[in-house]
Amino acid sequence: xxxxxxxxxxxxxxxxxxxxxxxxxxxxxxxxxxxxxxxxxxxxxxxxxxxxxxxxxxxxxxxxxxxxxxxxxxxxxxxxxxxxxxxxxxxxxxxxxxxxxxxxxxxxxxxxxxxxxxxxxxxxxxxxxxxxxxxxxxxxxxxxxxxxxxxxxxxxxxxxxxxxxxxxxxxxxxxxxxxxxxxxxxxxxxxxxxxxxxxxxxx
Amino acid sequence: xxxxxxxxxxxxxxxxxxxxxxxxxxxxxxxxxxxxxxxxxxxxxxxxxxxxxxxxxxxxxxxxxxxxxxxxxxxxxxxxxxxxxxxxxxxxxxxxxxxxxxxxxxxxxxxxxxxxxxxxxxxxxxxxxxxxxxxxxxxxxxxxxxxxxxxxxxxxxxxxxxxxxxxxxxxxxxxxxxxxxxxxxxxxxxxxxxxxxxxxxxxxxxxxxxxxxxxxxxxxxxxx
Amino acid sequence: xxxxxxxxxxxxxxxxxxxxxxxxxxxxxxxxxxxxxxxxxxxxxxxxxxxxxxxxxxxxxxxxxxxxxxxxxxxxxxxxxxxxxxxxxxxxxxxxxxxxxxxxxxxxxxxxxxxxxxxxxxxxxxxxxxxxxxxxxxxxxxxxxxxxxxxxxxxxxxxxxxxxxxxxxxxxxxxxxxxxxxxxxxxxxxxxxxxxxxxxxxxxxxxxxxxxxxxxxxxxxxxx
Numbered sequence: 001x002x003x004x005x006x007x008x009x010x011x012x013x014x015x016x017x018x019x020x021x022x023x024x025x026x027x028x029x030x031x032x033x034x035x036x037x038x039x040x041x042x043x044x045x046x047x048x049x050x051x052x053x054x055x056x057x058x059x060x061x062x063x064x065x066x067x068x069x070x071x072x073x074x075x076x077x078x079x080x081x082x083x084x085x086x087x088x089x090x091x092x093x094x095x096x097x098x099x100x101x102x103x104x105x106x107x108x109x110x111x112x113x114x115x116x117x118x119x120x121x122x123x124x125x126x127x128x129x130x131x132x133x134x135x136x137x138x139x140x141x142x143x144x145x146x147x148x149x150x151x152x153x154x155x156x157x158x159x160x161x162x163x164x165x166x167x168x169x170x171x172x173x174x175x176x177x178x179x180x181x182x183x184x185x186x187x188x189x190x191x192x193x194x195x196x197x198x199x200x201x202x203x
Numbered sequence: 204x205x206x207x208x209x210x211x212x213x214x215x216x217x218x219x220x221x222x223x224x225x226x227x228x229x230x231x232x233x234x235x236x237x238x239x240x241x242x243x244x245x246x247x248x249x250x251x252x253x254x255x256x257x258x259x260x261x262x263x264x265x266x267x268x269x270x271x272x273x274x275x276x277x278x279x280x281x282x283x284x285x286x287x288x289x290x291x292x293x294x295x296x297x298x299x300x301x302x303x304x305x306x307x308x309x310x311x312x313x314x315x316x317x318x319x320x321x322x323x324x325x326x327x328x329x330x331x332x333x334x335x336x337x338x339x340x341x342x343x344x345x346x347x348x349x350x351x352x353x354x355x356x357x358x359x360x361x362x363x364x365x366x367x368x369x370x371x372x373x374x375x376x377x378x379x380x381x382x383x384x385x386x387x388x389x390x391x392x393x394x395x396x397x398x399x400x401x402x403x404x405x406x407x408x409x410x411x412x413x414x415x416x417x418x419x420x421x422x423x424x425x426x427x
Numbered sequence: 428x429x430x431x432x433x434x435x436x437x438x439x440x441x442x443x444x445x446x447x448x449x450x451x452x453x454x455x456x457x458x459x460x461x462x463x464x465x466x467x468x469x470x471x472x473x474x475x476x477x478x479x480x481x482x483x484x485x486x487x488x489x490x491x492x493x494x495x496x497x498x499x500x501x502x503x504x505x506x507x508x509x510x511x512x513x514x515x516x517x518x519x520x521x522x523x524x525x526x527x528x529x530x531x532x533x534x535x536x537x538x539x540x541x542x543x544x545x546x547x548x549x550x551x552x553x554x555x556x557x558x559x560x561x562x563x564x565x566x567x568x569x570x571x572x573x574x575x576x577x578x579x580x581x582x583x584x585x586x587x588x589x590x591x592x593x594x595x596x597x598x599x600x601x602x603x604x605x606x607x608x609x610x611x612x613x614x615x616x617x618x619x620x621x622x623x624x625x626x627x628x629x630x631x632x633x634x635x636x637x638x639x640x641x642x643x644x645x646x647x648x649x650x651x
Contacts, residue, residue: 049288050427051496051564068426072292082292083285087218099210100294127221143289353576357569362559370555371573374548378583409583416579420572423493427565 008041008053015041019055021199023151023181028173030195031185037201039185040079043155046183047077061150073101076149076180078140078157086129090114090139093128094146101147110146117142118168133160138168145172152182158191166190204298211294211302215277216309224280225310229273233318236265237325246327258328259387263380265318267347270311274351275368277303278359287359296422304352304417311344328391335390335399342403343383346410350375353417356424379409439630443623449616467525469616473624474518475543480628481511482546486578489571501567502639504574505557506632512550514628518543549577 008016015038023029023046031039044050046057048068059071066074084093094113095105114124117138123131128139137160144152154173158166173194176182184191192198219225240261249257281287290299319340323330330336351372358367386402450469488504491497522540523533534540556573560566 047292049291069295075292077288077292079288081285082288084289085214085218085286086284087221088214092217096210096214097289097293100207100290100298102207350580354573357556357573358559360560360565360569361556364559367555367559371552374545374552375577375580377545377548378580382583405583409580412579412583413576416576420575423568424572427568 008038008045008050016045016052016201017054019199019201023183025150025179025181026177027196028177028194029181029183029197029199030192031183031199031201032187032192033201034187034203037203039201040081040155042199042201043077043079043153043183043185046151047075047153048072059151071151073147074150075153076144076147076151077153077155078144079153079155080159082140084128084136084139084143087127089125089127090119090131090142091124093139094142097143097146103147113142113146114139116168117172118164134162134165137161138165141169141172145176149176150180152176152180154182154184154186156186156188157184158186158188170194204295204301207295207298208301208305211298212305215302215306219306219310225273225276226313228276229269229310229314230317232272233265233269233314236268237318237322240265241322241325244326246325255388255392258326259384259391261326262319262322262328262387263384265322266311266315267376267380269314269318270347270351271369271372272365273310274307274348275355275358275363275365277306277352278355279363279368282359282363291425296425297418299425300352300356300417300421303355304348307352307355308344308348311348312341315340315344330391331394332390332392332396332398335393335396336387338396338403339383339386339390339399339406342406342410343379343386346379346406346413347376347383349410349413349417350379353413353421353424356421360424360427379406382406382409436630439623439626442619443627446616446620446623449619453612453616467521468613469620471518471521471525472617473621474514474521475539476621477624477628478511478515478518478543478546480625481507481514481632482549482578482581484632485511485574489574492567492571493575496564496567498563498567498643499636499640501563501571502643503636504567504571506635506639508550508553508570508574509635510628510631512547512554515543515547515550519547546581549581553577 008014019042021029031042033039041050045052048057048071059066059074061074084090085096088096091107091110091114094110095107098105098110111121111124115121119135119138119142123135128136131139137157141157144154152173154169157169161169169191173182173184184194186192244261278287281290319336322328354368354371354375358364358371361367382402382405386399386406389398389402392398446469450466484507485504488500488507492500492504519540522543526535526537526540527533553570553573557566557570560569
């Protein structure tokens with residue numbers, strides 16, 4: 001996907017100006033910048049959840065441009081302000097998201113996914129509300145990769161995670177880098193190390 | 204699309220049955236209002252010629268205001284819990300609208316099943332046309348749920364406050380309320396289902412028009 | 428171009444002055460109305476008309492905004508709504524005053540009275556919604572969505588409810604006001620007033636939109 005000249009203004013405050021870039025499988029793009037520089041906003045614009053005030057975002061698959069609706073189903077997003085349902089268990093959450101995307105939910109596959117992000121089997125059926133913040137983050141990661149996304153947008157993916165959790169995120173990035181366009185917004189130097197390309201934002 | 208909407212409905216029901224927040228809010232509100240009315244007014248304090256008007260109107264006052272206290276939750280809680288973004292990315296807007304609309308409808312129906320018989324007993328409300336009343340309640344709930352759901356979606360993207368929800372719903376629901384009261388009166392006074400037909404026609408067309416407008420407007424509201 | 432505007436403005440002013448004079452001196456008092464009270468019709472009816480006209484303009488601007496996302500369309504919608512609010516307040520107040528003089532009470536639940544009051548509520552709700560959304564583009568799309576929703580439910584107020592209310596209140600006061608056999612002089616003044624008020628709306632609306640355009644241009648100039 002490509003974006004050019006992207007700018008965003010919230011009322012009187014301009015958060016982004018003239019940001020360009022291209023995301024494609026094989027190259028991980030890291031977005032860095034101090035707090036308030038618009039990293040999350042940029043990712044929100046790329047995910048199609050916010051319209052840019054200026055500029056455009058285009059998503060192409062096999063040379064064919066997709067509409068915004070078409071994109072959404074191919075995205076996997078993790079963000080600090082995106083939560084999963086706390087009244088449901090991790091397994092129920094994943095089942096729900098699978099059904100929403102029109103697929104049949106296979107518990108075996110889902111439990112396997114939860115284990116691969118480091119969630120012990122005995123936790124799978126407890127309500128997410130009872131989890132620690134690290135565990136919640138892991139469920140968010142699982143939710144993002146559940147449907148084999150073609151674009152992975154990770155906004156501070158290791159927040160709330162310990163060393164083991166950080167390794168899990170790294171493994172996911174490594175797993176998806178060749179088959180999806182990956183972008184990571186972060187200030188964590190361990191995460192910026194994953195990037196092949198950097199977009200630096202200023203306040 | 205239907206299975207996706209059912210998934211949304213299922214999720215809402217599961218969540219609601221576990222936490223019971225909306226049910227409690229609506230139920231308690233209705234029960235309190237009903238108790239106040241029944242205690243102060245009861246079966247004996249209304250003159251016979253005023254009974255048809257007042258009893259129909261009071262019933263809908265109780266139902267309507269209980270509904271406004273709980274029908275906005277379905278969208279507001281998504282925004283509050285930050286799950287709205289997740290849902291937006293994963294689901295089609297039509298499925299979300301339909302699922303949440305059905306949830307609100309079920310909530311309303313549950314409220315009516317609880318309150319209406321209680322009301323009739325406590326207020327000695329003699330309803331001659333039960334079938335007619337059921338029809339008015341059922342279709343009226345659909346219309347009310349339709350209006351409330353799209354307004355809930357709108358306010359959830361604004362400040363999400365309950366006051367804003369009430370302020371926006373009242374002008375739109377007022378004509379519906381008038382028709383519902385009229386229909387209830389007609390049902391109470393006559394065992395013939397045909398008596399409620401004029402009201403039903405209006406209710407169904409209002410519901411239809413609101414649903415069509417919602418289908419067009421919801422993606423705009425939901426996706427910003 | 429400015430000369431033409433200046434000329435039209437003055438023409439409007441003169442026209443309205445003539446209308447006012449005509450209302451008080453040229454037109455006769457209508458039979459069946461108390462004293463001079465009929466004269467309020469010359470102001471009340473056009474105000475109600477403008478309130479509805481503004482509603483239609485708002486609808487068109489809202490629909491355009493939903494399509495184009497151009498902030499000027501949102502400004503147009505808001506301008507129309509602001510004027511609509513003003514004129515519906517005026518219409519409700521003048522209608523109320525008339526009701527007091529004619530029938531002794533400020534409010535009579537006449538269907539037309541109720542319709543204009545609900546229109547007022549819709550405008551108020553529209554602005555309450557706008558107040559609650561800080562982001563400009565979202566404010567535009569949410570208020571446009573509400574405007575469309577309100578417009579879609581309006582026919583039920585105007586057409587269906589009166590039909591139902593009629594049966595409840597056989598002695599409606601519409602006959603007294605709605606009679607078409609007015610003396611020709613009254614018709615003349617009324618029509619002239621309608622034209623004048625429409626002109627007034629048009630002038631105020633254009634001013635408001637021009638102001639908004641300038642404001643937008645300045646805002647865009649700031650961001651370069």
